[in-house]
Amino acid sequence: MGKTYFVTGTDTDAGKTVVTCxxxxxxxxxxxxxxxxxPVSAGCHQTENGLRNQDALALMAVMTLALPYEQVNPLALAPAIAPHIAAEEAGVRMTLDRLAGYSRGALMRNNDLALIEGAGGWRVPLNSREMISGLAKALNTPAILVVGMKLGCISHALLTVEAILRDGVRLAGWVANQLDPDMGRCDENLETLRRMIPGPCLGVVPYLEDVRVGQIARYLDISLLA
Structure with a gap:
């Protein structure tokens, strides 16, 4: 078995899928x-094969192993709202044990690198007692944090790192993803994050009008995960 990482973000639109791809x-x-x-997606469109999520489909288009959609995204929820609310409205039982079981089954496939993309940020609820962050701990998986570079990102990033470490999860690294092309003092914000986050920066993805996977890969250094 290869290395497995849990990809989380500072917010819903931090760029987890772009960076994961x-x-x-x-x-x-x-x-x-x-x-x-x-494992969980909220915001799916109906197809003849069932509910499909664009983020999950994007991952499937890039990964080298072929898995059925139901293994990649076992819990697909239609409305683009908080997953626990969407699950409750759909009458779907969503628990940490269930998600961990689905994930372990898929991870049995021989691979060199497996990435598990979370839903939203680190503290997104699954139900009234459990959060998506628990999946990283249940699977004993280090975390990769995607920092959406915009005004306020320093506090969001440091609070998320604090929560990750407090949960006993190792921070394998982080990626800066520029969301705002006009962000003031972006370089200074980056320097602060480099100084204060206790983990390697795996790359800085600039703002791109035309986002292509090949372009994103050029800005990332996976050797730092070793």
């Missing part, structure tokens, strides 16, 4: 076999 592509370029999971 970039990491997968960087690994593929190095000849590594990869798989990715999106």
């Amino acid at each position: 970039g990491l997968l592509e960087a690994a593929r370029i190095q000849g590594l076999t990869t798989l990715a999971l999106k």
